[in-house]
Amino acid sequence: MPPLSRDSADQLLARLPVELRAALACAARLAAVRAGRLWLVGGMVRDVLCGMPPGRDVDLAVEGDAPALARAFAAATGGRLIATHAAFGTATVELALSAGPALLIDFAGSRVERYSQPAALPEVQPAPIEDDLLRRDFSVSAMAIELRAEGDQLRAGRMLDPFGGRADLATSRLRLLHATSLRDDPTRLLRGLRLAARLDLQPDPATEAQIQEALAAGYLGLLSAERVLAELCLCLEEPRPDAVLRLADAWGVTPQVLPGLSWNEALAARSTRLATAPDDGPRGGPLVWAGLLLYELDEAQCAAIAARYPLPAEASELLRHLPALRALAPRLDGTLANSTVDRLLRPFSVAAITVLHYAEPAAAAVTAHYLRAVRPARALLDGNDLQRLGLAPGPALGRMLEALRAATLDGDVSSREQAEAWVRQRLATPG
Numbered sequence: 563m564p565p566l567s568r569d570s571a572d573q574l575l576a577r578l579p580v581e582l583r584a585a586l587a588c589a590a591r592l593a594a595v596r597a598g599r600l601w602l603v604g605g606m607v608r609d610v611l612c613g614m615p616p617g618r619d620v621d622l623a624v625e626g627d628a629p630a631l632a633r634a635f636a637a638a639t640g641g642r643l644i645a646t647h648a649a650f651g652t653a654t655v656e657l658a659l660s661a662g663p664a665l666l667i668d669f670a671g672s673r674v675e676r677y678s679q680p681a682a683l684p685e686v687q688p689a690p691i692e693d694d695l696l697r698r699d700f701s702v703s704a705m706a707i708e709l710r711a712e713g714d715q716l717r718a719g720r721m722l723d724p725f726g727g728r729a730d731l732a733t734s735r736l737r738l739l740h741a742t743s744l745r746d747d748p749t750r751l752l753r754g755l756r757l758a759a760r761l762d763l764q765p766d767p768a769t770e771a772q773i774q775e776a777l778a779a780g781y782l783g784l785l786s787a788e789r790v791l792a793e794l795c796l797c798l799e800e801p802r803p804d805a806v807l808r809l810a811d812a813w814g815v816t817p818q819v820l821p822g823l824s825w826n827e828a829l830a831a832r833s834t835r836l837a838t839a840p841d842d843g844p845r846g847g848p849l850v851w852a853g854l855l856l857y858e859l860d861e862a863q864c865a866a867i868a869a870r871y872p873l874p875a876e877a878s879e880l881l882r883h884l885p886a887l888r889a890l891a892p893r894l895d896g897t898l899a900n901s902t903v904d905r906l907l908r909p910f911s912v913a914a915i916t917v918l919h920y921a922e923p924a925a926a927a928v929t930a931h932y933l934r935a936v937r938p939a940r941a942l943l944d945g946n947d948l949q950r951l952g953l954a955p956g957p958a959l960g961r962m963l964e965a966l967r968a969a970t971l972d973g974d975v976s977s978r979e980q981a982e983a984w985v986r987q988r989l990a991t992p993g
């Protein structure tokens with residue numbers, strides 16, 4: 563494939579949203595004065611070449627002092643410097659946009675990395691961009707576009723594509739750059755999986771062989787549970803985490819990271835229900851995806867995952883609750899009173915009930931109604947109100963609040979006045 567001309571690179575940059583272009587032009591202007599050449603690198607170059615909408619993460623490589631450039635950029639744009647690692651020559655600026663999530667702009671001094679042993683963190687040394695690209699993982703992620711500014715306008719300089727990433731994108735090929743790429747950093751196996759699932763790429767024979775070699779050698783086992791978990795969480799942020807799982811099974815990765823889990827037709831069906839949910843349906847997200855993928859695992863398998871990974875509290879809770887949720891599903895039919903549905907579902911998180919919603923179509927009407935109308939229902943009276951009406955603090959007051967909530971949900975009581983009358987009557991007729 564012929565190299566991309568400057569005009570074509572300009573056209574690529576022209577596809578970026580206006581505010582992002584303005585931010586990049588500002589960074590380029592500052593770099594010209596204070597640092598050296600500035601490059602857009604990594605995922606955003608790849609995405610813009612594929613015609614995909616750019617995400618919120620922007621990777622910039624600077625030939626010069628990246629933290630200083632990040633500081634100047636934050637000051638010029640009103641962005642917030644959220645992290646600086648002087649030792650690695652990196653800094654991140656968060657820049658709010660007029661709509662949507664803020665940009666996260668990573669400034670990194672271009673560098674080379676040396677891995678002293680498999681899966682160790684690398685030693686870093688400044689280097690020109692051409693060398694920086696050499697250290698990267700896949701050809702499609704090792705491209706760079708030089709950023710320049712003409713007045714307020716963003717302009718492209720050279721485009722670097724030393725490993726034929728553009729040609730690989732055009733032929734749907736996933737290609738590792740070095741024979742030791744996965745040994746150096748086994749997280750790349752999981753990164754490759756995500757990329758391949760997202761962009762529908764097939765590993766070329768050498769990459770395929772390296773993947774199988776890395777799996778046979780157990781390199782993933784050298785990573786800390788935290789690093790594997792971080793990659794698994796990124797998989798859950800993909801548009802179709804079920805597609806990542808399907809590919810992970812095909813590559814033979816799943817048994818090494820999530821033993822007991824495998825892609826199947828039922829999993830695909832519930833994933834599709836979530837992925838194609840109408841806008842007013844219960845909302846998904848990484849945690850809901852995790853629950854949907856793990857939905858069929860038994861108690862011991864869920865406990866093994868929770869013991870292996872340092873999960874956030876809400877994820878451990880969801881895993882603990884999955885078997886009970888599954889057992890509950892057959893009881894959720896449309897004839898139940900609101901108060902009964904509330905009693906059954908209240909112990910579970912909104913994420914868990916959303917999982918149930920997409921996993922169990924027969925219970926979907928009940929779970930949707932519960933999430934929309936029952937769960938958010940506000941109490942008509944609180945504990946102070948009940949004390950004012952004569953109840954002493956203690957378990958009896960708690961039971962009265964529960965009973966009042968049930969009466970409200972079932973439509974027996976619908977105003978504060980009615981609620982007070984209802985309580986007075988219960989107090990007057992004990993038992």
Ligand code: CTP
Binds near residue numbers: 621
């Ligand atoms: N990289 C690498 N090895 C890693 C992590 C990152 O070589 N273990 C390189 C890749 O070339 C990647 C770049 O560093 O493109 C930036 O990393 P990151 O922002 O994590 O990845 P993106 O490619 O931007 O991927 P995504 O779209 O998934 O964010």
